[in-house]
Amino acid sequence: MMRETLVEPKDKRESRERLPVLLPLPFPGPLDYLPPSVGDIPEPGTLVRVPLGRREETGCVWDVDSTVPPDLAAPPGPAIDVRRLRPIRATLDIPRLPQSLRRFVDWLAAYTLTPPGLVLAMALRACNTDTPRPRLGWTRGETDPADIRMTPARARVLGALGNAPRSTGDLASLADASPAVIRGMAAIGLLRETPLPPEAHFATLDPAFNPPVLSPGQAEVAQELRAGVDARCFSATLLEGVTGSGKTEVYLEAVAEALRQGRQVLVLLPEIALSAQWAERFTKRFGAQAAIWHSDLGTKRRRITWRAVLDGQARVVVGARSALFLPFVDLGLIVVDEEHDTAFKQEDGVTYHGRDMAVVRARLADVPIVLASATPSLETVANVEAGRYRHLHLADRHGGALMPDVELLDMRTHPPERGLFLSPVLTDAIEQSFARGEQAMLFLNRRGYAPLTLCRACGFRMECPNCSAWLVEHRVRHELACHHCGHTEPMPPTCPGCQAENSLVPIGPGIERILEESRARFPDARILVMASDTLGSPQATAEAVRQISAREVDLIIGTQIVAKGWHFPHLTLVGVVDADLGLGGGDLRAAERTVQLLHQVAGRAGRAEAPGHVFLQSYVCEHPVMKALVSGDYQGFLAQEAAQRRPGFWPPYGRLAALIVSAHTAEAADRLARTIGEHAPRIPGVQILGPAPAPLALLRGRHRRRLLLRAPRNIAVQPILRHWLAGLRTASQEKVEIDIDPVSFL
Structure with a gap:
């Protein structure tokens, strides 16, 4: 009798053979690859090396099933025949990216209409894909010291070594001996090279180190925040307090609770300048420094911090909005300090609002988030009024001030x-x-000495050649500067318009x-x-x-x-x-x-x-x-x-999306903006404003036009925009940028 062979249906066979890999490039979604020819099939979150054309790229094995809400998700692209797929070349020896981060990348990309690979690029920017060399140190060798001529330096090395292995630098410093002495001892068998444990770049934080003395009102609010952390589920809380009321000390008690539970914490600040005084207060409270994350960190420090977050060694990170994309493995709390600050809005590249996306990150990770401010934004207050956020209030300044x-x-x-x-x-x-x-x-x-310089003889105004902006005089630097594009030029001795001497005067x-x-x-x-x-x-x-x-x-x-x-x-x-x-x-x-x-x-x-x-x-x-x-x-x-805003469905009672059209010439920008405007959707309740010149109609040498889509809150703007721009064709020098929930209208 013939033995029957069970054959899987083609669709199941292909789904098992193909693996989606998201690359940090502007593709509309993950690309399909075959599993590596040797080794196990990598799981989602694994960082891999894959072929792309004639080069090789680092990517992340992605999830097959998306958790993006249907009204935000883009339609899937056509599947490529499995016979055309190429295999993954290698998996990297790096822990997998957490699922909450992968879900966050997908969600932010869908919400902002950004290719997900560009969002992933922000998460991988500090990832070092090189295999780290193991740290090596020294322990006692097998040679008996009694059989060797023992010099004072050698004796000091053995005495400093004790029973624990030490690095060359530590051993040389403790023994007051040169590295050459240590290498010589290894050559004759007195010392043996041995792997050292991974270096601890961040000290242990002690939640009981220096607890503050809180007023009754502060203690009550702190207890509410601790309870939110202890609940281990998503909640959003507005911590409002007058300036000087001790909001930082109070939310640090929630941080302490997360540390007691062995979990990680992210604190977002609007400006990196604030990190100095904040870090001092944090160290006073917990006995050690938090991990700092911002654009001024050197490459080496960024890589160390990124890996320490992924390994769980960095327990508390304080940083700018980009810290949202760090690979937290056990996030227990997010705090957004000065939540009203518009500096949380990322205007270039991937446009997103750090405060709003922090709430999304907390919801996807199922952890509480605290939004702290003395002057909360109308968006946050509206969420409190709608019952989506709870509200805690500190009404008095600390210490009786x-x-x-x-x-x-x-x-x-x-x-x-x-x-x-x-x-x-x-x-x-x-x-x-x-x-x-x-x-x-x-x-x-x-900033600067005066925002405008003009000629008292003819009225000529010093203007930036690249932007629709006046040049600002910086007298200390003896120059005129544009604060939008960075253009600078020396102050001319005569008016460029009428050539009058000593006629240029500062205004304002x-x-x-x-x-x-x-x-x-x-x-x-x-x-x-x-x-x-x-x-x-x-x-x-x-x-x-x-x-x-x-x-x-x-x-x-x-x-x-x-x-x-x-x-x-x-x-x-x-x-x-x-x-x-x-x-x-x-x-x-x-x-x-x-x-x-x-x-x-x-x-x-x-x-x-x-x-x-x-x-x-x-x-x-x-x-x-x-x-x-x-x-x-x-x-x-x-x-x-x-x-004033509610009747017209202006935020936070409605939704806005801006389309910024730019080109090298005004004619090209006008033509493209008109084309987009002519194909604007006609949907009840949705209004299209423009096209019109942007307030900064010329920025960094590009001519700009704007359109604004306004809709009630119950209408998702992403599907409308996706359908509106689906068939748009642009020339190489033309660009259309989408800003969901714009903050700046320049």
């Missing part, structure tokens, strides 16, 4: 002297602060001009400037913070960097040079951003025993923003903002 008094200075009533920008009322108050031995701060969110103030005025007005004051121009690294920021805390500075002059969560106990007076700056233009969030920024700036004053005072120089004192700042009624202001 009081909120500062906020006073409006009407510049029409108290104008500065001609050619100056500080009201006499403000300068007198600063002098009085100095007389009491206290510190003062002047805030102006504008930047912080360099305020510094010049302050030096003339307060000649004995020790002045420090805090701006991205002067603080080029976290180390420079840490030194500036040290000087302020040590009272080596009398007057701080700064841009928005001073509005972050600094704690300067001796700072009692804050003067905002131009409180109206930021209110102009058609930005949807202009008023909200201005209130948040100035409220945060004001919150630097009076954080200890001495009371604080804030002066806002304004020409529009009747503006709702100014009234909200003086009254301190932030909730009332948000209610007004919500009432």
Whole structure:
């Protein structure tokens, strides 16, 4: 009798033979490969080397089944015949990427309409695919020391060695001997080379090291946060507290709970400059430093940190928004500090909002997330009102400190002297602060000496050749600069328009001009400037913070960097040079951003025993923003903002997506934008605005046009956009970028 052979159906046979591999390249999805010719079939998350054309690429074996919601998922591409597939060449000796990270890559790519490979590239940017060389050290050899002439150096080496293997460097240092002595001892058998355990790059964190003394209100909120961590499931919590209320100390108690459970924690900060003071407070609390992650880290340190996160050795990571893509293996908590800050929005490359994607990352990992702010965003407040987030509130400043008094200075009533920008009322108050031995701060969110330079003879304005922007004078550097593309040029001796000599004059103030005025007005004051121009690294920021805390500075002059969560106990007076700056233009969030920024700036004053005072120089004192700042009624202001946005389905009560069309010529940009506009979808409830020139119609040499899609919250915009742009053909120099949930409208 013939033996029957069972043959699998073709579709099952092919699904077993083909493996999807996601490459860090702009393909629409994973590419199919055959399993390697030798060894086990790699599981999802395994990093592999695969052929691509004539070269070889590193990729990740991907999941067959997607967890992306159907309304976000792109339709699958056509399957390639299994006979055309090539095998995976090698698997890398690196732990598998966690499933929660792979799901996050898929979700973010689908939500932002980005090729998933470009998102994976951000997750693999610091991955070192080279096989690490084992660390080798020395232990005792088999030769009996009694049979060898024992020199003092050799005796010291054996004495320092003890029973534990040591590296050459450690052994040489402990024994006060040269590496040559150690190698000589190995040659005669006194020492034997042996593998060393992996190096511990991050010290152990102790959740019980230095617990803070919390007020009853802080302790109650901290207990709520600890309970959220202990529940081991997704929850989102807004931790709102007035400036100086101790939000950091409170959420660090949730971090301590995660550490007690042996889990990992991610803390996101909007600016890397903040990491210096934050790291100092963290070390004081837990006895060791957290792992730091930001763009200024060197390549070696980034690779060490990336691998330590994947190995579970790095228990707490504090970093910028890119830390979202680290391969946490046992994430137990995410914290987003200063959640309202627009610096969490990534504008270039893959566009995403770090705060919103942190919530997604927490939900996919099934862990709690804490969003902390003194001025929460309207988006977060709307989620609280809808019951999606819970709300915890710290109403009082820590240690009995009081909120500062906020006073409006009407510049029409108290104008500065001609050619100056500080009201006499403000300068007198600063002098009085100095007389009491206290510190003062002047805030102006504008770098450089002057935002505009023009000719007094013909009116010619110095403009960037690559952007629709005026050149900013930087008098310290003796140049004009564009803050959008980086173009610089020396200040010309004559007007480029009419050739008049010495006719170019600065218009308006930047912080360099305020510094010049302050030096003339307060000649004995020790002045420090805090701006991205002067603080080029976290180390420079840490030194500036040290000087302020040590009272080596009398007057701080700064841009928005001073509005972050600094704690300067001796700072009692804050003067905002131009409180109206930021209110102009058609930005949807202009008023909200201005209130948040100035409220945060004001919150630097009076954080200890001495009371604080804030002066806002304004020409529009009747503006709702100014009234909200003086009254301190932030909730009332948000209610007004919500009432204005809700009827028109503006965020957070509707959805927005921006299409930015760019080309090398204005004609090409107009033509492509018109074509896209002519094919705009016609769907009830969905409105298409534009095309129109972008506010920055020329940026880095490219002409830009914008279209805006607006829809109610119950309509997913991704399928609409995908269908709208499906058949679009663009020339090589033309580009269409999609920004889901835009923050900037430039």
